Amino acid sequence: MSAHTEYLWMETPERRGFVNLTDRVRAIVARSGVWDGLVLVSAMHITAAVYVNDAEPGLLDDIAAWADRLAPPGDYAHHRTGEDNGDAHLKNLLLGHQVLLPVTRGELDLGPWEQVYYAEFDGRRRKRVIVKVLGLGRPTDAASPA
Amino acid sequence: MSAHTEYLWMETPERRGFVNLTDRVRAIVARSGVWDGLVLVSAMHITAAVYVNDAEPGLLDDIAAWADRLAPPGDYAHHRTGEDNGDAHLKNLLLGHQVLLPVTRGELDLGPWEQVYYAEFDGRRRKRVIVKVLGLGRPTDAASPA
Amino acid sequence: MSAHTEYLWMETPERRGFVNLTDRVRAIVARSGVWDGLVLVSAMHITAAVYVNDAEPGLLDDIAAWADRLAPPGDYAHHRTGEDNGDAHLKNLLLGHQVLLPVTRGELDLGPWEQVYYAEFDGRRRKRVIVKVLGLGRPTDAASPA
Numbered sequence: 001m002s003a004h005t006e007y008l009w010m011e012t013p014e015r016r017g018f019v020n021l022t023d024r025v026r027a028i029v030a031r032s033g034v035w036d037g038l039v040l041v042s043a044m045h046i047t048a049a050v051y052v053n054d055a056e057p058g059l060l061d062d063i064a065a066w067a068d069r070l071a072p073p074g075d076y077a078h079h080r081t082g083e084d085n086g087d088a089h090l091k092n093l094l095l096g097h098q099v100l101l102p103v104t105r106g107e108l109d110l111g112p113w114e115q116v117y118y119a120e121f122d123g124r125r126r127k128r129v130i131v132k133v134l135g136l137g138r139p140t141d142a143a144s145p146a
Numbered sequence: 147m148s149a150h151t152e153y154l155w156m157e158t159p160e161r162r163g164f165v166n167l168t169d170r171v172r173a174i175v176a177r178s179g180v181w182d183g184l185v186l187v188s189a190m191h192i193t194a195a196v197y198v199n200d201a202e203p204g205l206l207d208d209i210a211a212w213a214d215r216l217a218p219p220g221d222y223a224h225h226r227t228g229e230d231n232g233d234a235h236l237k238n239l240l241l242g243h244q245v246l247l248p249v250t251r252g253e254l255d256l257g258p259w260e261q262v263y264y265a266e267f268d269g270r271r272r273k274r275v276i277v278k279v280l281g282l283g284r285p286t287d288a289a290s291p292a
Numbered sequence: 293m294s295a296h297t298e299y300l301w302m303e304t305p306e307r308r309g310f311v312n313l314t315d316r317v318r319a320i321v322a323r324s325g326v327w328d329g330l331v332l333v334s335a336m337h338i339t340a341a342v343y344v345n346d347a348e349p350g351l352l353d354d355i356a357a358w359a360d361r362l363a364p365p366g367d368y369a370h371h372r373t374g375e376d377n378g379d380a381h382l383k384n385l386l387l388g389h390q391v392l393l394p395v396t397r398g399e400l401d402l403g404p405w406e407q408v409y410y411a412e413f414d415g416r417r418r419k420r421v422i423v424k425v426l427g428l429g430r431p432t433d434a435a436s437p438a
Contacts, residue, residue: 001147046344046345059223065223071358089355092345093343093358098344111274113192114191114192130394136147205369208369208370208378212382246332247334
């Protein structure tokens with residue numbers, strides 16, 4: 001059994017932005033040596049989301065508009081602290097904080113349209129995403145049938 | 147440590163539908179031989195959800211109506227691709243893409259009302275759900291106290 | 293590889309309430325002996341949520357108000373069973389049923405503001421949360437480089 005951890009740094013140029021993490025997660029899985037297991041991709045800040053969905057640009061616009069409709073910018077109790085990002089906290093809850101992806105035969109085991117996204121709602125600063133792979137290494141020749 | 151993976155094929159007769167996966171997941175856990183660990187149940191398509199809640203029929207109606215209220219069918223940017231399922235993508239995000247269930251002493255370790263559901267929002271075609279069990283096998287007699 | 297499971301009992305004095313579980317989860321991770329792995333924190337009832345966000349009191353008010361706006365108390369089909377907690381089921385789906393936290397070098401590997409919360413929406417009775425840690429133990433001296 002092995003575990004492998006890497007951290008991705010995010011810094012979107014605008015307050016909001018979507019970043020497709022799929023290829024970076026795929027590369028981390030390859031470096032991990034895990035053959036059969038799970039990989040956690042989780043935001044380390046609570047004003048960004050990590051979710052799985054399609055990489056279609058129109059859909060990204062739809063997701064942004066939908067999150068704004070259900071968790072609009074506005075006047076939140078949280079703003080008494082001097083912050084102005086109450087809506088970003090709620091969007092994290094709406095879209096989700098993390099995903100857990102299966103690794104099978106050394107590869108991300110995803111359906112045809114599944115892509116892992118980082119959705120930033122309070123960017124223009126450096127934030128981290130943790131990627132932790134846990135699972136079994138590749139079976140050795142010794143363990144394979146002759 | 148062992149890992150075990152199976153895929154469930156879904157094909158709801160209507161565009162929308164709920165399928166209780168609990169017994170199928172339970173059977174996969176039994177076949178896995180995992181005694182203490184975790185089982186991931188995750189949609190492989192992004193227009194269906196996997197969630198845990200109650201198996202009460204009235205509640206299924208409530209969940210369907212609620213998802214329609216918060217993520218209604220309508221005119222989405224995603225539809226410029228020729229698709230008409232923008233609302234189904236948003237419902238996946240609302241209800242969740244996956245669940246991770248604990249396995250203890252070889253059984254799903256669920257509370258009294260917890261059931262695993264597949265919620266389809268763009269059905270009438272074949273889609274997959276991945277079920278991956280990861281954990282320790284049953285302790286051998288040799289490892290037990292005398 | 294090792295696995296370690298504990299159950300937390302919750303009983304909020306009011307129908308609704310937030311409980312910060314972070315320190316309890318941290319203590320369970322310490323008792324587990326897991327050095328590198330994952331810890332699942334999952335509600336065992338479907339009218340409470342487990343999520344990660346900030347421990348700021350104003351934000352807790354915002355989350356409660358937001359959940360009430362998107363999943364209001366009201367007349368649900370589920371209530372034909374005699375229950376009156378339909379909104380609590382939907383709030384579980386909105387905020388999430390569970391989280392999976394990384395464990396690195398024997399500690400919860402969280403960002404600066406990440407806290408694990410239990411959000412009760414139908415309290416005044418005893419309910420459980422399961423905490424299961426899965427991962428590798430501390431490397432032994434024998435395995436370390438000389």
